[in-house]
Amino acid sequence: MAKKGRRSTHEERIRAVQLMENGWRAEDVAEALGVSRGSVFAWQKTFREGGLEALSTKFASGRPTALSDEQMMQVYTWIVGSDPRAHTFGFALWTRQLVRDLIKRHFRVRLSLPTVGRILKKLGLSPQRPLYRAYQQDPDKVRAWKQETFPAIKAEAAAVGAEVFFADEAGIRTDHHAGTTWGRIGQTRSLSPPANASRSI
Numbered sequence: 001m002a003k004k005g006r007r008s009t010h011e012e013r014i015r016a017v018q019l020m021e022n023g024w025r026a027e028d029v030a031e032a033l034g035v036s037r038g039s040v041f042a043w044q045k046t047f048r049e050g051g052l053e054a055l056s057t058k059f060a061s062g063r064p065t066a067l068s069d070e071q072m073m074q075v076y077t078w079i080v081g082s083d084p085r086a087h088t089f090g091f092a093l094w095t096r097q098l099v100r101d102l103i104k105r106h107f108r109v110r111l112s113l114p115t116v117g118r119i120l121k122k123l124g125l126s127p128q129r130p131l132y133r134a135y136q137q138d139p140d141k142v143r144a145w146k147q148e149t150f151p152a153i154k155a156e157a158a159a160v161g162a163e164v165f166f167a168d169e170a171g172i173r174t175d176h177h178a179g180t181t182w183g184r185i186g187q188t189r190s191l192s193p194p195a196n197a198s199r200s201i
Helices: 010-021 026-033 037-055 069-079 096-107 113-122 139-160
Strands: 126-128 132-134 165-168 181-183 190-192 197-200
Touching: 010 026, 010 037, 010 069, 026 037, 037 069, 069 096, 069 113, 096 113
Parallel strands: 132 190
Antiparallel strands: 126 181, 165 197
């Protein structure tokens, strides 16, 4: 079992097995993931005996894919928590086409888009609508703006009988990517620069 009685995640089990298969010591894997040493050994044993399908309840059954379990684990690691641009793609969202290109680049395997879709489904991944959030956003500055700066601006405007308007300078962005991306629920996000607001009194 995982430490503190919590349930392990799909990602933790896959990552733990991958690290063990790559030669990591169970103690190091357990410490890195915050799970018990016994869990790490149990997951590795489960994987070696039954593959990904036995390792995870999210691993969907169905017809065999063109990739081995080890290759599918690698695909999962590339996609989850990663931006396609880290793999030299010029797009910020994972699509079946990008995953297909990534598989072709690393494994020299040509797959159809439906096959890539089945692989993603087997890995427990599904299309997600990304949450756009400025990657430079500072929570403390946001709080100060909401609680101090803007109320002061609003009060000043009221005192002189003025109105406050915000101009969004990010109407057109070169890095904006609308659409869906592949990932776990609650995990997907798109990185975009913040919209700079100007004030007028």
